[in-house]
Amino acid sequence: MRIAITKQLAIAAAVGLVITGCAATGGNGAGGSGKAPLTIAGVVAITGSSSFEGQNQAGGILPAIYAIDHQGGVLGHQIVYKGVDTRADPADALPAMQQAMATTNNIVLVAGPDTASAPALVPILNQAKIPMTAVAGESVYNHNTLPYFWRLFPPDSANGTAMMLWAQRKGYTRIATVFGTDSGSQGDLPGVLASIKALHATLVANVSLTPDQPSYLSSVRQVMAAHPQVIMTESDATTAGTFFGELKQLGGLVPIIGTEATFTAPWLKAVHGALGSSFQKYYTGLITAPSKTTPAVTAYEKAVTADKSQVPSPWQSYLSNPFSITYWDGVMVVALAMVAAHSVSPAVFNSYIPKVANPGPGKTIVYTYAQGVAALKAGKQIQYFGATGLINFNQYHNSFGNQEAVGSNGGSQPVSLGTVTAKEIEAVSVSGVQ
Amino acid sequence: MWATLVSAIAFGVVLASIIAIAAMGFTIQFGLTNVLNLSFGSIMTVGAFAAYLGLEQGINAWYGLVVGGLTGAVVTLVLGRGVFRLYARRGAKLFEMMMVTLGLGLVIDYTVQAISRNNVYQFTVLQAAPLRFGPIIVTPTQLIVIALGAAIFLALEGLLRFSRIGKALRAMAAEPSLARSCGIRTGQVVIVTWLLSGFLCGLAGVVYIINSQSVGYTTGQDFLPLVVAAAILGGVGSPGGAAAAALLMGVVTQVVAAFGSAEYSTVAGFGILVVVLLTRPSSVLSRGSAETRLTI
Numbered sequence: 001m002r003i004a005i006t007k008q009l010a011i012a013a014a015v016g017l018v019i020t021g022c023a024a025t026g027g028n029g030a031g032g033s034g035k036a037p038l039t040i041a042g043v044v045a046i047t048g049s050s051s052f053e054g055q056n057q058a059g060g061i062l063p064a065i066y067a068i069d070h071q072g073g074v075l076g077h078q079i080v081y082k083g084v085d086t087r088a089d090p091a092d093a094l095p096a097m098q099q100a101m102a103t104t105n106n107i108v109l110v111a112g113p114d115t116a117s118a119p120a121l122v123p124i125l126n127q128a129k130i131p132m133t134a135v136a137g138e139s140v141y142n143h144n145t146l147p148y149f150w151r152l153f154p155p156d157s158a159n160g161t162a163m164m165l166w167a168q169r170k171g172y173t174r175i176a177t178v179f180g181t182d183s184g185s186q187g188d189l190p191g192v193l194a195s196i197k198a199l200h201a202t203l204v205a206n207v208s209l210t211p212d213q214p215s216y217l218s219s220v221r222q223v224m225a226a227h228p229q230v231i232m233t234e235s236d237a238t239t240a241g242t243f244f245g246e247l248k249q250l251g252g253l254v255p256i257i258g259t260e261a262t263f264t265a266p267w268l269k270a271v272h273g274a275l276g277s278s279f280q281k282y283y284t285g286l287i288t289a290p291s292k293t294t295p296a297v298t299a300y301e302k303a304v305t306a307d308k309s310q311v312p313s314p315w316q317s318y319l320s321n322p323f324s325i326t327y328w329d330g331v332m333v334v335a336l337a338m339v340a341a342h343s344v345s346p347a348v349f350n351s352y353i354p355k356v357a358n359p360g361p362g363k364t365i366v367y368t369y370a371q372g373v374a375a376l377k378a379g380k381q382i383q384y385f386g387a388t389g390l391i392n393f394n395q396y397h398n399s400f401g402n403q404e405a406v407g408s409n410g411g412s413q414p415v416s417l418g419t420v421t422a423k424e425i426e427a428v429s430v431s432g433v434q
Numbered sequence: 435m436w437a438t439l440v441s442a443i444a445f446g447v448v449l450a451s452i453i454a455i456a457a458m459g460f461t462i463q464f465g466l467t468n469v470l471n472l473s474f475g476s477i478m479t480v481g482a483f484a485a486y487l488g489l490e491q492g493i494n495a496w497y498g499l500v501v502g503g504l505t506g507a508v509v510t511l512v513l514g515r516g517v518f519r520l521y522a523r524r525g526a527k528l529f530e531m532m533m534v535t536l537g538l539g540l541v542i543d544y545t546v547q548a549i550s551r552n553n554v555y556q557f558t559v560l561q562a563a564p565l566r567f568g569p570i571i572v573t574p575t576q577l578i579v580i581a582l583g584a585a586i587f588l589a590l591e592g593l594l595r596f597s598r599i600g601k602a603l604r605a606m607a608a609e610p611s612l613a614r615s616c617g618i619r620t621g622q623v624v625i626v627t628w629l630l631s632g633f634l635c636g637l638a639g640v641v642y643i644i645n646s647q648s649v650g651y652t653t654g655q656d657f658l659p660l661v662v663a664a665a666i667l668g669g670v671g672s673p674g675g676a677a678a679a680a681l682l683m684g685v686v687t688q689v690v691a692a693f694g695s696a697e698y699s700t701v702a703g704f705g706i707l708v709v710v711l712l713t714r715p716s717s718v719l720s721r722g723s724a725e726t727r728l729t730i
Contacts, residue, residue, distance in 0.1 A: 214646055
């Protein structure tokens with residue numbers, strides 16, 4: 001115990017130092033406008049087993065900041081990024097966020113918090129009147145009433161329902177679920193389980209994986225003994241690589257339907273490496289439907305390419321990463337809201353967020369920050385049509401669209417297999433989750 | 435039910451083989467030097483990455499075991515003689531040294547994280563059809579891992595029991611001052627201990643990633659609690675005890691995962707450690723007392 005406590009203290013201290021160091025050096029340099037830079041705080045796991053969250057975020061936010069700063073910033077202010085490492089653990093997230101709030105001026109947006117830290121951080125951020133584009137998929141936010149909470153990601157239950165609808169379309173009725181026990185992975189599970197029930201499929205095995213174990217052989221055997229037609233899954237990359245590698249080696253591979261979180265470069269790489277040529281045949285991911293090629297998508301791709309030296313490697317993976325694209329849109333919407341409100345004060349511009357994003361009569365559709373600024377200067381009302389497509393916040397500050405079933409050849413470029421529409425998802429009555 | 439039990443025990447043996455290699459290395463080093471080396475997991479990671487880099491350069495993954503082992507040996511020796519000894523000479527005791535190893539481990543982890551760009555890399559070796567022995571299904575890779583664990587255990591026992599250096603090592607672990615007065619070259623024995631422990635550490639890192647098929651900067655640290663638990667459970671300084679403890683922990687975790695819930699499998703493994711510490715704490719606590727001298 002003495003060892004464990006000492007280790008935790010030392011780790012906490014070291015992580016704090018590392019994060020402080022990163023924060024001190026990690027931001028983009030502010031321009032020479034004379035106005036204080038505005039800060040976007042990225043509040044997700046930057047280190048630890050969920051560190052892919054930080055990579056996904058940096059892959060979308062850094063190009064957004066690049067694009068905005070190259071247009072002169074927001075009302076003359078440049079934007080800087082500050083990483084706040086939650087390590088996907090509320091115990092780490094709370095002090096890290098408190099420290100960031102105490103030491104950072106002008107936080108205009110929190111990109112996050114993530115699923116694990118949302119219960120601890122959302123009330124604090126709301127009280128501090130800091131707008132947040134949360135990555136938390138929990139159903140508790142489906143009927144959110146906090147004014148500073150905004151969610152562009154689909155709720156976990158929607159992703160789960162889409163997965164089950166896709167399975168049904170493929171004729172699968174015997175389902176096994178394999179989810180990591182980490183809070184990020186567990187978020188989607190209730191939606192999946194409720195949807196299995198709602199669509200009258202049979203849950204033959206519900207297996208939980210403690211992350212980063214050297215072997216999951218007994219869990220593999222448990223799944224194989226249940227003879228599922230399909231496995232629905234989410235876990236961190238390392239865990240997934242080990243589990244599915246062992247599943248393949250023992251001859252138990254069946255089709256895999258992954259949550260949106262599985263369609264990220266580390267997960268795809270790990271499982272593709274474990275399954276080899278079988279990966280393409282067996283894997284389907286359900287992700288936020290990528291927008292068709294629009295000027296918004298082009299602007300996003302252009303910014304990622306231009307800022308490729310700043311984003312984590314490999315930069316190409318962010319061109320189609322649904323998380324990164326959603327983060328991009330979140331920054332664009334908030335930046336345009338500030339311009340529309342003629343203010344960088346969150347208390348003033350927060351209410352402008354839906355005004356610049358949602359569709360409405362007489363609004364001018366804009367696809368880029370530059371277009372939005374120009375239209376606003378011309379006295380027009382705008383609707384920002386994002387790189388993720390239509391953004392339409394409901395009364396609970398939630399906006400999500402269709403889900404796309406995609407395959408992968410191991411790279412991060414999605415291969416479309418079909419669409420599950422938002423209408424289909426909403427038509428499924430999932431009790432207890434939505 | 436019977437088939438599930440047999441199968442779970444077999445899986446437990448596979449897991450135990452992986453834990454045992456690392457635990458034997460850890461316990462030898464702790465038993466002789468009295469340094470509770472919490473950078474052990476980080477060195478495992480370095481050994482694993484060395485094997486991965488070797489694989490990328492076209493070196494066969496099985497030769498990677500040697501690459502990883504040698505890397506672990508060199509890194510451990512450098513740390514042991516270059517860093518830990520420096521602190522010991524300045525009066526660092528057991529607890530202070532533990533903090534030093536912890537700090538060094540974090541430095542290594544975050545260095546690997548920076549160099550590896552925080553990515554998880556695939557380490558795939560032999561992909562062959564599984565073999566069936568009644569209810570037991572194992573892959574050729576797993577059989578090799580079991581054989582490797584058993585071979586290392588036998589080799590280590592042979593070394594400690596029958597070789598001159600092994601006897602010197604045991605003598606020093608039991609009573610360093612007496613061993614020194616008997617003419618044993620303690621400095622050389624300590625060097626051999628660092629090398630041997632480091633080699634097993636690096637080797638264990640490679641065996642781990644052969645089974646898990648991926649390597650990341652947290653690979654070793656994730657594994658460290660199991661290694662420390664097996665080393666303590668088996669009695670500090672006893673490779674045989676560490677191997678037996680690893681077997682017990684491996685089988686229990688897999689049986690619990692098979693019959694209960696996978697979430698509780700690790701809990702059950704560490705539960706054994708708690709029970710043993712409650713019933714037989716003396717051997718471990720005496721080793722961990724503040725007065726214990728470091729032999730570096």
